[in-house]
Amino acid sequence: MQIKNICCIGAGYVGGPTMAVIALKCPHVNVTVVDSNSDKIKAWNGSLNNLPVYEPGLAEIVGKVRHRNLFFSKNIADNIDKAEMIFMAVNTPTKTKGEGAGMAADLKYIELCTRDIAKYSKTDKIVVEKSTLPVRTAEKIKEILISENKTNHFEILSNPEFLAEGTAIQDLFKSDRVLIGGDQTPSGQKAVQALVDIYSNWIPLNRILTTNVWSSELSKLASNAILAQRISSINSLSALCEKTGAEIHELSRAIGMDTRIGSEFLRPSVGFGGSCFQKDILNLTYLCHHYGLHEVAEYWHQVVKINDYQKARFTQKIIDGLGGIVKNKKITILGWAFKANTNDSRESPAIYVTEKLLNAGAFLQVYDPMVKKKRIIEDLKNILETKGSSSERINLLFKQVSIFNDLKSSIDQSDAFAILTNWDEFSNYKRETIKDKTIPVFQI
Numbered sequence: 001m002q003i004k005n006i007c008c009i010g011a012g013y014v015g016g017p018t019m020a021v022i023a024l025k026c027p028h029v030n031v032t033v034v035d036s037n038s039d040k041i042k043a044w045n046g047s048l049n050n051l052p053v054y055e056p057g058l059a060e061i062v063g064k065v066r067h068r069n070l071f072f073s074k075n076i077a078d079n080i081d082k083a084e085m086i087f088m089a090v091n092t093p094t095k096t097k098g099e100g101a102g103m104a105a106d107l108k109y110i111e112l113c114t115r116d117i118a119k120y121s122k123t124d125k126i127v128v129e130k131s132t133l134p135v136r137t138a139e140k141i142k143e144i145l146i147s148e149n150k151t152n153h154f155e156i157l158s159n160p161e162f163l164a165e166g167t168a169i170q171d172l173f174k175s176d177r178v179l180i181g182g183d184q185t186p187s188g189q190k191a192v193q194a195l196v197d198i199y200s201n202w203i204p205l206n207r208i209l210t211t212n213v214w215s216s217e218l219s220k221l222a223s224n225a226i227l228a229q230r231i232s233s234i235n236s237l238s239a240l241c242e243k244t245g246a247e248i249h250e251l252s253r254a255i256g257m258d259t260r261i262g263s264e265f266l267r268p269s270v271g272f273g274g275s276c277f278q279k280d281i282l283n284l285t286y287l288c289h290h291y292g293l294h295e296v297a298e299y300w301h302q303v304v305k306i307n308d309y310q311k312a313r314f315t316q317k318i319i320d321g322l323g324g325i326v327k328n329k330k331i332t333i334l335g336w337a338f339k340a341n342t343n344d345s346r347e348s349p350a351i352y353v354t355e356k357l358l359n360a361g362a363f364l365q366v367y368d369p370m371v372k373k374k375r376i377i378e379d380l381k382n383i384l385e386t387k388g389s390s391s392e393r394i395n396l397l398f399k400q401v402s403i404f405n406d407l408k409s410s411i412d413q414s415d416a417f418a419i420l421t422n423w424d425e426f427s428n429y430k431r432e433t434i435k436d437k438t439i440p441v442f443q444i
Helices: 015-025 038-044 058-065 076-082 108-120 137-148 168-173 186-199 213-244 248-256 277-290 294-321 349-359 373-386 391-398 424-432
Strands: 005-009 030-034 070-073 085-088 125-129 154-158 178-181 208-211 330-334 363-367 401-404 416-419
Touching: 005 015, 005 076, 005 108, 015 030, 015 058, 015 070, 015 085, 015 168, 030 076, 038 070, 058 168, 076 108, 085 108, 085 186, 108 125, 108 137, 125 137, 125 186, 137 154, 137 213, 154 186, 154 213, 178 186, 178 213, 186 208, 208 213, 213 248, 213 277, 213 294, 277 294, 294 349, 294 416, 330 349, 349 363, 349 373, 373 391, 373 401
Parallel strands: 005 030, 005 085, 030 070, 085 125, 125 154, 178 208, 330 363, 330 416, 363 401
Antiparallel strands: 154 178
16 A cells, blocks of 8 residues: 555654654655644744754754645644544643543543544544554554444554654664554555555664554553663662762763663663653553552552652752752752753653742742743643642742743852753853852752
8 A cells, every 4th residue: 555645643742753754754755744733833834943842953854845745734634534644643641530540641632533533534544553552552542433434444553653852853764663563464464564665765674663553552661661760770879879979970881881781771860751751651550550460560660759759859959958948049940851952841850849949948040942931831830730839829939930041141149050951051061160169069
């Protein structure tokens, strides 16, 4: 089956970059990204300097292919109808209420996508799960499609993304592997081959792994869990280093030189953030409980608990370093994104550290080179509401926060600096200027 038109539902951190690269590498395919958020679509069609997703190299690609064979549209119905292949790249956050609240993945956006596909499809479709989903979600998707569209045939593929924010374009160009899961039926394997044909335009065939659907769905959760486990492991050792006088960066280097372990994901930090690790581990924990594997569930849950511990420990380190009292002291928060080279702040440790310091009475001066002021305010408001703060209390706390557009202004008259994101800008500034000051600098 030759694919001429692709529709991707979801114009976020996965859909935007992935579809841009597919459009670049497959000029014979028309790729349309749709989203119900009109502001997001407008931004994708606007200035290349103000795309809703920041990734090194992304703007250049979008500039080459936008309006050639890459399009961004609010017209979900027509683009579903004309596409032979539809990617679902919508958010799957952790449920906040109902069965599994606090751990299970909330699939409401996936269900809405599925119902839209059933409603607007007038021909057979290949539906590709790009979002991170619990194992056996494809079964539920197929049930909805069959019950709501009895005319057309749908094949469901699992094609999880393994992108690291900050290096997403590089990851898409030279993937470690592309995983495609499909049914082991003739029609299922024909659909798998159609997606293989897309990726093989630039990915060597020996890096395209085909499996059954369930293996593909579970592989994404398992990969993220093991990567997060490594981060929590090195972060737990950073606490021991501080007690014993060992140096965590030296320890990390020594451990990483063991070829059985390797150096990746052994860099200490305030904790992991982003849209994937925490929600995927909690989802995996919930699945293990669901199948009665309670000891396995607790093992993986401990990875999240260590991450929470690391954030709390770093906050206490700041408080202790300032004499046990931070009330009325000015502290500069350097970095809001959960990692360098992205404008994504979802689950960023900076949010949690800031909330604790605010409630302890500190005045905070925040700067991040890529995260916009509006997003910082939204993040703070969300966590304060989640922690039970009233509107009056939130308004008072916001009077303790100043958000800056440049580094120099953010550190003016500060009593301490806390480096939460490892932007090169902060490392260079520390090396050249901050070291000579008596102002304490806190970082892992």
